[in-house]
Amino acid sequence: MFTEDKILVGVTAEGKRLFLNPRMANRHGLIAGATGTGKTVTLKVLAESFSDMGVPVFLADVKGDVSGMCQPGDATEKMTQRLTQLGVSNFSFHACPVRFWDVYAKHGIPVRTTISEMGPMLLSRLLELTQVQEGVLNLVFKIADDEGKYLIDWKDLRSMLIYIGNRNQEYTLKYGNITKQSVGAIQRALLQVETAGGEMFFGEPDLQLEDWIQCTSDGRGYVNILHAVELYRKPVLYATFLLWMLGELFERLPETGDLDKPKMVFFFDEAHLLFTDAPKVLVQKVEQVVRLIRSKGVGVFFISQKPSDIPDSVLAQLGNRIQHALRAYTPAEQKSLKSAASSFRKNPAFDTETAISELGTGEAVVSFLDEKGRPEIVEMAKILPPATYLGEADEKLRMELTRNNPFFRRYSQTVDRYSAYEMIGSESDPAAEEEARHQEEMRRVKPSQQDYDYDYDYAPTPRPRIPSGQRQMPQMPRSKQPPAPKSAPTSKKAPEPKETPAKRGRPKKTTSEKVTDSVIRTLGKCLERTLLGILKKK
Numbered sequence: 001m002f003t004e005d006k007i008l009v010g011v012t013a014e015g016k017r018l019f020l021n022p023r024m025a026n027r028h029g030l031i032a033g034a035t036g037t038g039k040t041v042t043l044k045v046l047a048e049s050f051s052d053m054g055v056p057v058f059l060a061d062v063k064g065d066v067s068g069m070c071q072p073g074d075a076t077e078k079m080t081q082r083l084t085q086l087g088v089s090n091f092s093f094h095a096c097p098v099r100f101w102d103v104y105a106k107h108g109i110p111v112r113t114t115i116s117e118m119g120p121m122l123l124s125r126l127l128e129l130t131q132v133q134e135g136v137l138n139l140v141f142k143i144a145d146d147e148g149k150y151l152i153d154w155k156d157l158r159s160m161l162i163y164i165g166n167r168n169q170e171y172t173l174k175y176g177n178i179t180k181q182s183v184g185a186i187q188r189a190l191l192q193v194e195t196a197g198g199e200m201f202f203g204e205p206d207l208q209l210e211d212w213i214q215c216t217s218d219g220r221g222y223v224n225i226l227h228a229v230e231l232y233r234k235p236v237l238y239a240t241f242l243l244w245m246l247g248e249l250f251e252r253l254p255e256t257g258d259l260d261k262p263k264m265v266f267f268f269d270e271a272h273l274l275f276t277d278a279p280k281v282l283v284q285k286v287e288q289v290v291r292l293i294r295s296k297g298v299g300v301f302f303i304s305q306k307p308s309d310i311p312d313s314v315l316a317q318l319g320n321r322i323q324h325a326l327r328a329y330t331p332a333e334q335k336s337l338k339s340a341a342s343s344f345r346k347n348p349a350f351d352t353e354t355a356i357s358e359l360g361t362g363e364a365v366v367s368f369l370d371e372k373g374r375p376e377i378v379e380m381a382k383i384l385p386p387a388t389y390l391g392e393a394d395e396k397l398r399m400e401l402t403r404n405n406p407f408f409r410r411y412s413q414t415v416d417r418y419s420a421y422e423m424i425g426s427e428s429d430p431a432a433e434e435e436a437r438h439q440e441e442m443r444r445v446k447p448s449q450q451d452y453d454y455d456y457d458y459a460p461t462p463r464p465r466i467p468s469g470q471r472q473m474p475q476m477p478r479s480k481q482p483p484a485p486k487s488a489p490t491s492k493k494a495p496e497p498k499e500t501p502a503k504r505g506r507p508k509k510t511t512s513e514k515v516t517d518s519v520i521r522t523l524g525k526c527l528e529r530t531l532l533g534i535l536k537k538k
């Protein structure tokens with residue numbers, strides 16, 4: 001709860017109120033605890049307060065239960081009792097200004113980036129490439145750069161790989177070893193990600209992160225919620241997305257030094273996924289970004305079950321800590337509990353380790369940074385209830401908020417620029433170049449299929465519906481389909497499958513036609529029987 005220019009997070013049994021100082025929010029934070037102990041509610045309490053004080057927020061909603069932030073919370077008896085117990089009187093249940101985003105463009109405004117923005121390092125992680133293959137991917141980017149071939153969407157990368165694979169000896173002389181085997185392995189990896197729907201994330205218009213750093217006209221920070229329920233099922237894609245975002249913020253935002261309140265706060269739920277099987281160099285990069293992004297006024301909060309899920313080098317940068325209960329049954333869990341407890345400044349009034357193991361739901365041991373950036377002594381507290389709705393948002397409201405958002409139209413219409421795919425195509429058929437450019441112009445003016453591909457009954461205008469059995473993912477517009485073998489230019493459309501009468505639908509027959517058909521069928525059967533009889537007699 002935002003009050004007295006600070007964030008009231010919890011209250012101890014003795015009535016001491018624990019505040020997070022917004023000046024210290026760019027020193028990052030950690031919310032940890034076993035499942036069901038109150039991490040998501042704590043995340044909401046913080047996110048609501050940042051929004052109320054005019055700080056935009058980003059959070060990934062992996063279970064769908066964060067979406068309720070667009071509705072006011074229920075003042076149930078349990079909640080009001082909790083507030084009375086905590087001695088909080090000026091509490092108001094209210095909704096936050098929420099913008100929903102979704103990589104799959106189903107539950108929010110589409111989010112995309114380009115292949116070149118993602119870069120070879122993160123793409124290698126997404127494609128789970130070996131070191132040698134990563135080296136080749138680096139060269140693919142270098143060659144594309146040198147030859148002015150833009151890598152924007154998935155088909156650009158695919159056709160670039162085919163192109164280089166076909167000329168590997170030529171390029172090996174100039175750039176170093178590019179084997180057909182490595183190119184083939186990268187292509188197979190591309191196919192796997194494509195099958196998992198990962199290609200949806202690449203294209204234009206790509207997300208301008210400034211669009212997330214916005215406030216409402218009455219000065220409240222927008223809460224940008226990424227619908228990550230599906231994305232989370234593909235952990236590598238989820239992790240890559242979050243890492244890309246962090247990197248983008250780091251590169252794009254100017255230095256600001258320490259501010260009275262952060263410019264933006266990011267909450268990374270299920271943060272352990274960022275680091276599972278991550279190569280050392282990537283962990284080093286995250287550590288570096290987290291360290292340096294502080295001076296750009298960005299606060300990052302990691303949410304995970306155990307602090308030990310997060311590499312020490314990153315953990316060391318998380319100054320504000322809220323630790324919910326940890327249960328320790330196995331030796332590994334006991335070790336985790338010990339290390340979680342030891343990271344707090346001791347409070348002589350209680351033993352931190354015992355406290356963490358005995359905390360109830362919605363309780364935590366807490367330590368924030370003081371004015372001078374020093375960790376305060378650990379306290380045991382009950383966390384405030386959320387001001388917003390605890391649970392999933394009403395689906396109609398979510399869609400209404402999405403469709404009425406000015407960004408919806410902008411990001412829904414995909415643009416397929418003249419890039420590597422088209423360039424390679426027109427090189428093999430120069431006459432097609434002009435046509436490819438024309439096609440590009442046409443696509444710019446036409447609405448994309450994604451515009452019509454929402455799975456909801458709620459729609460302000462009627463739109464074509466696809467049978468739900470066939471609809472697993474929003475369909476890609478024609479321009480998004482993978483290139484034909486041998487890099488065919490876009491202008492050369494793949495031949496349409498010939499329409500069979502069954503597909504086209506036969507015109508209905510008249511009664512006399514039906515009678516004639518039946519007579520012919522009967523005569524045919526008689527003739528068949530007679531012939532069979534003759535043959536048998538023989």
Ligand SMILES: Nc1ncnc2c1ncn2[C@@H]1O[C@H](COP(=O)(O)OP(=O)(O)OP(=O)(O)O)[C@@H](O)[C@H]1O
Pocket residue numbers: 033034035036037038039040041042063082361362363382383384385386390
């Ligand atoms: N601060 C709180 N005030 C009121 N109720 C709370 C609070 N914290 C937790 N709860 C209750 O506990 C439930 C579980 O909390 P929450 O969903 O935040 O747990 P979690 O740690 O995020 O679980 P998971 O790991 O499964 O995501 C909530 O639905 C709510 O009923």
Ligand SMILES: [Mg+2]
Pocket residue numbers: 039040041063
């Ligand atoms: Mg949760």
